[in-house]
Amino acid sequence: MKIFLSVIALFCLAEIAQGAFIQCKLSDPKLNNCIGDQIKTQWIPNLKKAYPEYGIPVMDPHFLGDVKVTQGNKQVGLNYTASDVLFYGLSTVEIKKVQLNQRKREFKLWYFNKKFIQLNSYVAKGKILLFPINGHGKSNITILNSDVHIALKYDIVQDANTKVKHVKVKTLDYMTKPGKAYMNFENLFNGDKYLSKQINDVINQNSDELLPSFSPGVEKAVAQSWLSTANSFFSKIPYDELFIKE
Ligand SMILES: *[C@@H]1O[C@H](CO)[C@@H](O)[C@H](O)[C@H]1NC(C)=O
Ligand SMILES: *[C@@H]1O[C@H](CO)[C@@H](O)[C@H](O)[C@H]1NC(C)=O
Numbered sequence: 001m002k003i004f005l006s007v008i009a010l011f012c013l014a015e016i017a018q019g020a021f022i023q024c025k026l027s028d029p030k031l032n033n034c035i036g037d038q039i040k041t042q043w044i045p046n047l048k049k050a051y052p053e054y055g056i057p058v059m060d061p062h063f064l065g066d067v068k069v070t071q072g073n074k075q076v077g078l079n080y081t082a083s084d085v086l087f088y089g090l091s092t093v094e095i096k097k098v099q100l101n102q103r104k105r106e107f108k109l110w111y112f113n114k115k116f117i118q119l120n121s122y123v124a125k126g127k128i129l130l131f132p133i134n135g136h137g138k139s140n141i142t143i144l145n146s147d148v149h150i151a152l153k154y155d156i157v158q159d160a161n162t163k164v165k166h167v168k169v170k171t172l173d174y175m176t177k178p179g180k181a182y183m184n185f186e187n188l189f190n191g192d193k194y195l196s197k198q199i200n201d202v203i204n205q206n207s208d209e210l211l212p213s214f215s216p217g218v219e220k221a222v223a224q225s226w227l228s229t230a231n232s233f234f235s236k237i238p239y240d241e242l243f244i245k246e
Contacts, residue, residue, distance in 0.1 A: 020244040021237050026102065027246055036098035039109075047091040055232030060091035064225055067120075067217045078126035078213070082118075082139065087222065089116035093148070109150045116143045118218060122185060129206060131199050137187035141214065145179025152230070156239055165239040169230045174223040176215065181207040183214075 023042075024034035047059035057063070064085040069078060096110040118141040125134050152172040158165045183203050188196040203210060 021242050023244060025244045025246060032098045032100060035100060036095050039098065040095045044091060044093060044095065053236070055236050056229060059229075061086040061088045061119075062090060062222070062225070063087075064218070064221045067221045069214055069217045078124060078128060078133075080122060080124040080126070080214070082120040082122045082217075085118060085120040085218070085221070087116065087118050087218070089113050096147075105154050105156070107152050107154065111148050111150075113146050113148065114144060116146055117141070118143075124185065124188070128188075128199070128210070129202060131202075133188045133199070135185065135188040135190050135196070137185065139185045140183070141211075142182040143176075143178045143211070144181070147177040149173075149175045150226075151175075152227075154234075166237075167234040167239055167242070169227055169234065172223050172227040172230065174219050174226065176219060178208075178211055178215070181211045183207050183210070 022035060022038050024031055024038060028034055050056060050058045064087055065083075067082045067085050069080040069082075090113075092115070093111040093113045096112055097108075098110075099106075099108040101107075120139055121137070122139045123136040127133065150172065153170045155168050155170060156165050157168045184200055185203070186196070187193075188199055
C-alpha cells in the first residue's frame with residue numbers, strides 16, 4: 001500500500017512537471033497566494049519522500065551531517081560536535097506567508113512549526129552553565145513553536161550552449177525564533193548517570209537561554225544544505241517549465 005501510494009505521488013509530480021512545476025501564472029495578481037498554496041498542498045506533505053529525479057533528498061528527517069559548535073561565552077564554553085544530525089519536522093510546517101519579488105529576484109517564506117526534533121550523536125568537552133562536562137552519546141534537542149523565516153536571492157542564468165534558462169540561488173538565509181526548547185544529552189559525564197540526569201534537568205530549566213549557543217551551527221548547516229538542494233532542484237527544471245505559460 002505504501003509503495004503504491006508513493007508511486008501515485010511520484011506520478012502526480014511527474015505529470016505536473018510536464019506542464020509546469022508550480023501551477024501558477026507569474027502574471028497572477030495573487031501569485032504569492034498561489035505559490036503559498038502550492039507549497040502547502042504539493043510540497044510540504046511530500047517531504048518524507050526523496051525525488052532523486054529532481055535532486056531532492058528525503059527532507060523529513062533531513063540529514064545534516066556533522067555540526068560543530070566551538071565557542072565560549074558565559075553559559076557555554078564548549079567544544080561540541082554533533083554527528084549524523086537528523087532534523088525532523090519539515091513535513092508538518094504551516095506556511096504563513098510567501099513573497100516573490102521578480103524584479104529584485106528575491107523569494108521569502110515564513111512558516112510556523114509546532115515541533116522540530118534534532119537527533120544525533122555528540123561529543124562534548126568544556127562547560128555548560130559552569131558545569132565541567134566531558135561526554136559523548138546521543139542527544140535530542142526538541143524545539144516547540146518555532147517561527148521560521150527563509151529569504152533567498154536568485155538569478156536566472158542561461159546556458160551558453162543550450163540556451164536553456166535555469167534559476168540559480170545565490171544566497172539563502174534561514175532564521176528561526178524558537179518557542180520552548182527541551183534538550184537531552186545522554187552520558188554527559190562519561191558514565192555518571194546520576195550527574196548526567198541532574199545536569200540535564202538544569203539544562204532544561206535554562207534551555208531557552210542555552211539554545212542560542214547550539215542553534216546557530218544547525219541553522220548554518222540547514223541554510224547550506226537547502227541552498228545546495230534548491231540549486232540541484234532548479235538545475236533539473238528549466239525556468240520556462242517552472243510556472244504555467246501565460
Ligand atoms: C576547544 O578546542 C580548541 C582547539 O582544539 C582548544 O584550544 C580549546 O581549549 C577547547 N575548548 C574547550 C572548552 O575544551
Ligand atoms: C526527544 O525529546 C522529546 C521531548 O522531550 C520527546 O518527546 C521525544 O520522544 C524524544 N525523542 C527521542 C527519539 O528520544
